[in-house]
Amino acid sequence: MSQHQPTGDGPPAAPSGGAPARGGSHPGPGPAGRGDTAGALPRPTLESVAERAGVSRATASRVVNGGAGVRASLREKVQRAVDELGYVPNLAARTLVTRRNQAVAVVVSEPESRLFSDPFFAKHLRGISRELSAADNQMVLLLIEDQADFERVGRYLGGGHVDGALLFSLHHSDPLPDIARRVGLPFVIGGRPGWPGAESDRELTYVDSDNRGGGRIAVQHLQSLGRTRIATITGPLDQTSSVDRLDGYRDLLPDGDPDLIAEGDFTPDGGGRAMAELLARRPDLDAVFAASDSMASGALRVLREAGRRVPEDVAVVGFDDVEQIAAWTDPPLTTVRQDIEDMGRLMARLLLRRLTGQVDTTGRRGPTSVITPTRLVVRGSA
Amino acid sequence: MSQHQPTGDGPPAAPSGGAPARGGSHPGPGPAGRGDTAGALPRPTLESVAERAGVSRATASRVVNGGAGVRASLREKVQRAVDELGYVPNLAARTLVTRRNQAVAVVVSEPESRLFSDPFFAKHLRGISRELSAADNQMVLLLIEDQADFERVGRYLGGGHVDGALLFSLHHSDPLPDIARRVGLPFVIGGRPGWPGAESDRELTYVDSDNRGGGRIAVQHLQSLGRTRIATITGPLDQTSSVDRLDGYRDLLPDGDPDLIAEGDFTPDGGGRAMAELLARRPDLDAVFAASDSMASGALRVLREAGRRVPEDVAVVGFDDVEQIAAWTDPPLTTVRQDIEDMGRLMARLLLRRLTGQVDTTGRRGPTSVITPTRLVVRGSA
DNA sequence: CCGATTCTTGGGAGCGCTCTCAATAGACTC
DNA sequence: GAGTCTATTGAGAGCGCTCCCAAGAATCGG
Numbered sequence: 001m002s003q004h005q006p007t008g009d010g011p012p013a014a015p016s017g018g019a020p021a022r023g024g025s026h027p028g029p030g031p032a033g034r035g036d037t038a039g040a041l042p043r044p045t046l047e048s049v050a051e052r053a054g055v056s057r058a059t060a061s062r063v064v065n066g067g068a069g070v071r072a073s074l075r076e077k078v079q080r081a082v083d084e085l086g087y088v089p090n091l092a093a094r095t096l097v098t099r100r101n102q103a104v105a106v107v108v109s110e111p112e113s114r115l116f117s118d119p120f121f122a123k124h125l126r127g128i129s130r131e132l133s134a135a136d137n138q139m140v141l142l143l144i145e146d147q148a149d150f151e152r153v154g155r156y157l158g159g160g161h162v163d164g165a166l167l168f169s170l171h172h173s174d175p176l177p178d179i180a181r182r183v184g185l186p187f188v189i190g191g192r193p194g195w196p197g198a199e200s201d202r203e204l205t206y207v208d209s210d211n212r213g214g215g216r217i218a219v220q221h222l223q224s225l226g227r228t229r230i231a232t233i234t235g236p237l238d239q240t241s242s243v244d245r246l247d248g249y250r251d252l253l254p255d256g257d258p259d260l261i262a263e264g265d266f267t268p269d270g271g272g273r274a275m276a277e278l279l280a281r282r283p284d285l286d287a288v289f290a291a292s293d294s295m296a297s298g299a300l301r302v303l304r305e306a307g308r309r310v311p312e313d314v315a316v317v318g319f320d321d322v323e324q325i326a327a328w329t330d331p332p333l334t335t336v337r338q339d340i341e342d343m344g345r346l347m348a349r350l351l352l353r354r355l356t357g358q359v360d361t362t363g364r365r366g367p368t369s370v371i372t373p374t375r376l377v378v379r380g381s382a
Numbered sequence: 383m384s385q386h387q388p389t390g391d392g393p394p395a396a397p398s399g400g401a402p403a404r405g406g407s408h409p410g411p412g413p414a415g416r417g418d419t420a421g422a423l424p425r426p427t428l429e430s431v432a433e434r435a436g437v438s439r440a441t442a443s444r445v446v447n448g449g450a451g452v453r454a455s456l457r458e459k460v461q462r463a464v465d466e467l468g469y470v471p472n473l474a475a476r477t478l479v480t481r482r483n484q485a486v487a488v489v490v491s492e493p494e495s496r497l498f499s500d501p502f503f504a505k506h507l508r509g510i511s512r513e514l515s516a517a518d519n520q521m522v523l524l525l526i527e528d529q530a531d532f533e534r535v536g537r538y539l540g541g542g543h544v545d546g547a548l549l550f551s552l553h554h555s556d557p558l559p560d561i562a563r564r565v566g567l568p569f570v571i572g573g574r575p576g577w578p579g580a581e582s583d584r585e586l587t588y589v590d591s592d593n594r595g596g597g598r599i600a601v602q603h604l605q606s607l608g609r610t611r612i613a614t615i616t617g618p619l620d621q622t623s624s625v626d627r628l629d630g631y632r633d634l635l636p637d638g639d640p641d642l643i644a645e646g647d648f649t650p651d652g653g654g655r656a657m658a659e660l661l662a663r664r665p666d667l668d669a670v671f672a673a674s675d676s677m678a679s680g681a682l683r684v685l686r687e688a689g690r691r692v693p694e695d696v697a698v699v700g701f702d703d704v705e706q707i708a709a710w711t712d713p714p715l716t717t718v719r720q721d722i723e724d725m726g727r728l729m730a731r732l733l734l735r736r737l738t739g740q741v742d743t744t745g746r747r748g749p750t751s752v753i754t755p756t757r758l759v760v761r762g763s764a
Numbered sequence: 765c766c767g768a769t770t771c772t773t774g775g776g777a778g779c780g781c782t783c784t785c786a787a788t789a790g791a792c793t794c
Numbered sequence: 795g796a797g798t799c800t801a802t803t804g805a806g807a808g809c810g811c812t813c814c815c816a817a818g819a820a821t822c823g824g
Contacts, residue, residue: 043542045779045780045781046780046781046782047780047781055803055804056803056804056805057780057781057782057804057805058782058783058803058804058805058806059802059803059804061781061782061783062782062802062803064781065782069801069802069803070802070803071801071802071803074802074803086540088537088540088541088542089541089780089781090478090541090542090779090780090781091474091541091542091543092473092474092475092477092478092483092543092779092780092781093474093478093779093780093781093782093809094780094781094782095474095781095809096472096474096475096478096779096780096781096782096809096810096811097780097781097782097783097808097809098781098782098783098809099809101474103522106523118501118706119500119501119503121501121503121504122503122504125523125525126525126527129523129524129525130527133524133525133531133534138522138524138538138543139522139523139524140485140520140521140522140523141488141507141511141521141522141523142511142515142520142521143507143508143511143515145508145511145512149515152515155470156520158468158470159470159471159472159473160425160470160472160473161473161474161520268706268709268710294706297710298710301710301712324500324650324676324706324707325706327650328650328679328680328683330683330712427809427810427811428810428811428812429810429811437773437774438773438774438775439774439775439810439811439812440773440774440775440776440812440813441772441773441774443811443812443813444772444773446811447812451771451772451773452772452773453771453772453773456772456773471810471811472809472810472811474809474810474811475779475809475810475811475812476810476811476812477779477811478779478780478781478809478810478811478812479778479779479810479811479812479813480779480811480812480813481779765824766823766824767822767823767824768821768822768823769820769821769822769823770819770820770821770822771818771819771820771821772817772818772819772820773816773817773818773819774815774816774817774818775814775815775816775817776813776814776815777812777813777814777815778811778812778813779810779811779812780809781808781809782807782808782809783806783807783808784805784806784807785804785805785806785807786803786804786805786806787802787803787804787805788801788802788803788804789800789801789802789803790799790800790801790802791798791799791800791801792797792798792799792800793796793797793798793799794795794796794797794798
């Protein structure tokens with residue numbers, strides 16, 4: 001059956017409408033919601049909690065925020081009042097004075113990117129969400145579609161609505177890092193930034209997977225299989241991930257034939273085209289390292305149409321390990337796996353650390369960039 | 383951002399700290415960013431804008447919020463001050479008094495759902511984002527992974543941090559709708575809710591694609607091809623979308639053989655297994671309607687392994703039209719397309735309308751649920 | 765040319781919460 | 795037992811903004 005998925009049958013879970021949270025003493029006045037047209041029942045304030053507990057607002061505040069320096073007896077009283085009233089701090093009010101929003105923005109430029117086609121996006125988000133919610137931070141998602149959006153997002157980032165930002169899929173011309181820097185908003189970038197100078201900019205923190213190492217692993221595997229005419233289908237070379245993977249390939253094949261390198265575009269289509277090209281240039285190739293599973297799937301199809309058997313005649317290795325693709329090609333794809341979710345989690349963690357690290361925007365001691373490992377997943381294609 | 387901004391030179395700059403203002407004229411290194419450890423340059427307040435414009439805070443506020451009832455000359459003055467200072471309203475302060483957050487939550491329960499595997503998720507989000515940002519609303523993403531998260535999210539929704547919520551992938555036991563209702567938070571559900579009574583609940587607003595109609599379209603197409611022994615691979619029958627698609631199938635095959643129906647789980651794997659089962663039960667079947675492209679891809683593979691040609695021997699129709707899958711199976715999949723992005727947009731629009739519709743929580747006149755159309759995309763498999 | 769209206773403004777009171785600072789109550793030293 | 799130090803607690807001042815209300819300016823009929 002579907003792996004986990006407690007599917008169908010038994011609705012065992014049913015933790016009963018268990019008045020989640022807030023219910024406190026009143027497990028929910030039953031049907032509440034419906035009847036009362038009120039709708040806008042005034043939410044309890046710290047003031048009311050304090051009053052009910054018979055203490056001052058200040059003390060109530062202390063308890064709500066950790067309760068350090070408050071006698072146990074009082075602390076308990078306040079806690080009870082909080083529960084009974086179902087008190088929830090008003091974030092806006094708190095933010096107004098603390099200047100902390102307990103929220104970070106996740107900005108994704110150009111939704112056309114792969115971030116959107118593969119499950120990448122969801123995975124990244126999931127990793128980020130995990131880390132963020134553990135620290136009780138919210139995630140505000142900002143998608144950029146066109147030039148005009150940059151302004152909107154820039155304004156938002158500069159508006160002090162979030163404590164930091166996670167920036168994805170940046171291009172050289174992307175103004176976001178500059179904007180963030182200008183307004184002093186801490187941020188972490190997803191993927192190695194590619195603009196000039198980025199590399200040496202010590203203040204730029206990014207998280208990327210070990211693309212180069214992954215490229216090496218792929219080629220290494222192919223070589224260990226005895227293949228000697230190893231070709232590669234790269235991604236768009238204006239993206240650092242593509243370049244890095246190609247560099248990995250070159251690391252092991254320093255003086256390889258340029259004819260064994262073709263540029264794709266991360267789509268199955270592009271992969272197929274590149275494969276055809278390679279086949280035309282070097283009919284004798286016996287292996288291919290495609291810089292993405294999507295491209296690999298396209299290559300696989302072209303190889304089949306060309307009458308080449310995989311892996312007998314041509315061994316194929318992909319990159320990403322997108323289950324949806326890799327596990328379902330024919331034959332299943334051997335590929336380089338990168339843990340997207342972990343990258344997301346790492347990004348969030350880095351940002352959070354910088355945030356709690358006493359706001360020293362100097363970025364001096366801040367943790368620097370991180371490269372997450374990649375590893376080979378052997379299936380049938382190589 | 384810097385668009386207008388005659389800044390820099392302006393001799394009037396004087397007004398105390400007024401100068402710096404978020405960079406503007408100094409595009410590059412300037413003072414801001416790097417050197418100064420400050421980082422926390424005090425953002426201009428309405429007060430400072432008013433002062434610079436020589437008006438009261440109240441008037442400045444009016445201008446910032448539309449400027450109705452303010453003489454043109456003054457309005458202009460204030461506007462200029464805003465630009466020069468690079469003033470951006472402090473949302474927290476505004477929220478504190480208006481009780482509007484200009485933000486809605488997007489809640490996704492159980493990330494295991496398909497929402498995460500296919501590009502569904504991203505598409506939904508994109509649609510939502512489009513609509514929301516057009517109305518200048520932010521999107522706060524809340525992912526629920528385990529039971530404990532329900533509490534966290536419930537507390538958040540009840541915390542008055544968002545003006546409304548978009549709820550996804552709900553199960554019967556899902557407490558979210560109840561929580562939202564209890565705290566009087568407007569919400570719209572993604573997908574037809576399946577719990578008992580949901581159907582008749584006039585207050586429940588949801589957006590779903592026409593799954594039933596889609597099922598009909600699929601079968602109709604198969605019939606028009608002359609197929610008479612049409613099987614179907616359903617999704618998990620505890621999900622309304624699966625049930626609806628199956629109902630569509632049944633609409634056209636009211637007295638079909640139960641042996642022609644097998645339950646899958648929306649994964650390629652499950653689709654393959656269901657296909658094998660069907661083949662065993664009715665070796666003579668000549669068509670299959672799979673309730674998802676993923677399952678169709680699995681079915682395709684099993685059919686191939688069983689030596690059946692597609693579409694010659696067995697015609698196959700999928701559902702969803704996930705490009706990544708449908709366009710790359712062999713042969714390309716004929717499938718029922720649903721416009722996910724549009725669904726997202728619709729959900730957001732519905733919620734927004736309810737929000738601006740003068741907060742009448744009575745939901746009386748509120749726009750009710752919407753079903754978005756599906757249509758057939760013919761490729762090679764049928 | 766004056767009182768009545770209608771517009772425009774500015775004053776000021778909070779929204780709910782945090783935080784500094786001073787006051788009070790114990791605890792402890794000698 | 796007096797003096798000093800420390801752990802608790804409460805009062806009060808805002809954070810930045812919206813909005814009610816009344817004061818002042820402009821308009822208008824008679």
